[in-house]
Amino acid sequence: MYPYRFKITLIIFILFFTGIVARLFQLQIIESNKYKGISKNRRIATYPLEATRGSIFDRNGMMLAVDQHTFDITVQYKNLLYWYIHNNNAVSRIAEMKAHKNAKKTCAECHENQDAWVKKLSQLLGIPQNKLLSHAKQIVEKVERLKQNVEQKSGRATRIREEADYYPIASDVAWEKVIQIEINQNSYPGIRVTPRPTRIYPQRELASHILGYMSKLNEEEWEAYSDKWNNFILSSNVTGTDTTPLLYDGYAENDYIGRSGVELQYENELHGERGKRFEEITCRNTQVEKVILERPPVSGDNLYLTIDSQIQAYAEKSLGKNLGTIIVMDPWTGEILAMASYPRFNPNDVNEDFRKLIKHPSKPFLNRAIQGALPPGSIFKVVTAAAALDTDHINTRTTYECHGYTNYKNIIFKCWSEYGHGLVTIEDAIPYSCNVFFFETAKILGGDPLYTWAKDFGIGEKTGIDLPHEKSGNMPKMMNTATVMNVAIGQGALLTTPLQLCRVYAAVANGGTLVQPHLLSKLTDGQGEVVRVFKPEKKQKLNISPATLDTLRMALQDVVIRGTAKNTGLEAYKVAGKTGTAETGRQKDNHAWFAGYAPYDSPQYCFVILVEHTPGHGAEIAGPIAKELMSYLFPELNEAS
Numbered sequence: 001m002y003p004y005r006f007k008i009t010l011i012i013f014i015l016f017f018t019g020i021v022a023r024l025f026q027l028q029i030i031e032s033n034k035y036k037g038i039s040k041n042r043r044i045a046t047y048p049l050e051a052t053r054g055s056i057f058d059r060n061g062m063m064l065a066v067d068q069h070t071f072d073i074t075v076q077y078k079n080l081l082y083w084y085i086h087n088n089n090a091v092s093r094i095a096e097m098k099a100h101k102n103a104k105k106t107c108a109e110c111h112e113n114q115d116a117w118v119k120k121l122s123q124l125l126g127i128p129q130n131k132l133l134s135h136a137k138q139i140v141e142k143v144e145r146l147k148q149n150v151e152q153k154s155g156r157a158t159r160i161r162e163e164a165d166y167y168p169i170a171s172d173v174a175w176e177k178v179i180q181i182e183i184n185q186n187s188y189p190g191i192r193v194t195p196r197p198t199r200i201y202p203q204r205e206l207a208s209h210i211l212g213y214m215s216k217l218n219e220e221e222w223e224a225y226s227d228k229w230n231n232f233i234l235s236s237n238v239t240g241t242d243t244t245p246l247l248y249d250g251y252a253e254n255d256y257i258g259r260s261g262v263e264l265q266y267e268n269e270l271h272g273e274r275g276k277r278f279e280e281i282t283c284r285n286t287q288v289e290k291v292i293l294e295r296p297p298v299s300g301d302n303l304y305l306t307i308d309s310q311i312q313a314y315a316e317k318s319l320g321k322n323l324g325t326i327i328v329m330d331p332w333t334g335e336i337l338a339m340a341s342y343p344r345f346n347p348n349d350v351n352e353d354f355r356k357l358i359k360h361p362s363k364p365f366l367n368r369a370i371q372g373a374l375p376p377g378s379i380f381k382v383v384t385a386a387a388a389l390d391t392d393h394i395n396t397r398t399t400y401e402c403h404g405y406t407n408y409k410n411i412i413f414k415c416w417s418e419y420g421h422g423l424v425t426i427e428d429a430i431p432y433s434c435n436v437f438f439f440e441t442a443k444i445l446g447g448d449p450l451y452t453w454a455k456d457f458g459i460g461e462k463t464g465i466d467l468p469h470e471k472s473g474n475m476p477k478m479m480n481t482a483t484v485m486n487v488a489i490g491q492g493a494l495l496t497t498p499l500q501l502c503r504v505y506a507a508v509a510n511g512g513t514l515v516q517p518h519l520l521s522k523l524t525d526g527q528g529e530v531v532r533v534f535k536p537e538k539k540q541k542l543n544i545s546p547a548t549l550d551t552l553r554m555a556l557q558d559v560v561i562r563g564t565a566k567n568t569g570l571e572a573y574k575v576a577g578k579t580g581t582a583e584t585g586r587q588k589d590n591h592a593w594f595a596g597y598a599p600y601d602s603p604q605y606c607f608v609i610l611v612e613h614t615p616g617h618g619a620e621i622a623g624p625i626a627k628e629l630m631s632y633l634f635p636e637l638n639e640a641s
Contacts, residue, residue, distance in 0.1 A: 051272030054300030212261020272300035334515035377582030380490030431563025447478030568623035574599030579618030
């Protein structure tokens with residue numbers, strides 16, 4: 001019984017195996033030419049599908065940057081090739097073909113009416129033919145040169161991918177024209193409408209230094225970004241996560257990327273992932289037979305900033321055309337509510353105006369809030385005061401006589417007041433900004449404690465704000481007493497950014513916490529789901545006593561009530577702050593500062609105002625700007641002011 005079953009099974013297996021062998025013989029030997037022909041005449045072509053870049057919003061949902069789709073007209077390579085030949089340009093590989101050598105007709109007659117699409121498209125778009133085809137010659141010559149090189153290396157005729165590609169000849173085509181092309185495809189053979197996202201900044205110059213701008217990748221950058229993308233794919237495969245990135249494209253040649261501001265800082269989050277379409281084409285006429293697979297693109301994440309567009313707009317209005325910056329920050333959280341810098345630029349026009357802007361002497365691309373490292377002048381005196389008070393080198397009863405100057409080793413150190421301030425304590429020295437008091441304090445304080453305290457306050461260090469190219473400034477080591485005396489009043493080799501000083505005054509306002517300034521509020525995906533929120537990395541409690549803070553706060557209130565900012569009209573807004581005039585070394589050329597917070601009894605805003613290269617002084621120049629800003633921040637107090 002069992003031998004019989006075995007024989008039946010063996011016979012079935014032999015028949016099955018014989019059938020497979022016979023079919024393979026038929027496919028590979030008998031019908032090999034048929035399938036070789038099909039493979040020669042069929043190719044899989046891939047086309048990228050552009051991703052929409054994430055939008056940027058302010059804290060209240062106002063749109064600051066968005067991708068809008070524009071439409072380009074792209075033409076299949078064979079159309080450009082026929083046009084090129086029709087205009088009496090020789091293509092060696094075609095001219096040398098036997099069919100062409102034996103034909104009695106000219107090449108143009110063989111390909112009669114093959115350039116009719118040019119006339120139709122020109123009439124539809126209202127663009128002259130020569131303008132439509134202004135780059136056609138370069139494209140054809142480039143592709144033919146590439147094809148020739150490939151064929152020389154392979155030693156046989158080869159069809160390269162570039163021959164099946166489409167090339168742009170018109171951009172930003174009106175929607176009405178696009179519809180006519182789409183519904184009359186037969187009249188426009190070899191022509192495609194290709195959607196292309198364009199970055200739009202609806203508020204134009206508003207917050208331009210925060211938003212930044214975009215421009216095209218150059219060849220070296222594209223290779224670097226491609227390597228980065230390939231590494232991402234390899235990483236995904238190694239960790240065993242979803243391998244669908246293999247179906248996405250990273251960056252394409254001539255893609256636009258962020259160059260400054262949050263466009264650069266959050267490039268990876270905003271960029272998105274380009275999709276792919278896989279098409280089967282007929283090589284003879286490069287017509288699409290069918291779409292094999294299409295992977296839709298993935299939009300970039302949307303970015304919500306901490307800035308308030310209305311406060312930002314008013315800060316820019318208050319700054320006017322003064323070379324400088326205004327920062328408004330929440331002293332408790334480090335959220336940047338406004339960061340104005342002048343001169344500004346329009347991100348929509350940067351690529352057209354780049355050469356003019358980059359050469360402009362006023363440096364419109366410079367974000368003065370984080371990149372302008374300048375001597376802070378007298379607003380640095382709160383750091384000197386904190387260092388001296390908290391190390392018990394001085395107290396509220398310490399007095400120095402100001403005669404308008406003091407000396408050290410026969411060097412005269414002048415106060416800004418020619419006639420002096422008389423007998424001064426720290427509670428007077430800050431409101432009246434008495435240089436002599438701080439010169440004398442510096443003599444007993446020494447360089448090391450002042451350096452340590454300045455570093456603790458973040459002077460000479462990057463704040464860690466989420467913007468690229470932040471400067472750290474310079475907090476110098478002080479090797480002698482004369483240097484300490486200069487630095488103690490915010491002069492000498494000391495250089496700070498306005499944002500560093502905003503942190504200092506925020507720490508005084510909030511009770512001694514050095515917050516991390518930031519612009520990111522949250523990131524959301526295309527469905528509105530939150531994918532990331534800001535988490536501070538740099539937030540530290542200063543080792544400063546409550547008594548020292550109380551002394552500083554009372555003195556900063558008195559600056560507005562009875563001190564250097566007495567006549568600025570800021571008392572009604574309960575502003576506590578410090579004016580500063582930093583000398584540049586040139587006659588009648590100063591940097592005018594005002595830093596502070598308001599209201600002093602319950603701080604809501606911390607601010608810094610800087611006007612560069614002005615003949616005026618801090619209170620004179622920055623004071624009126626501060627009042628205009630406060631009038632917007634506290635409209636309910638305008639009547640009282």
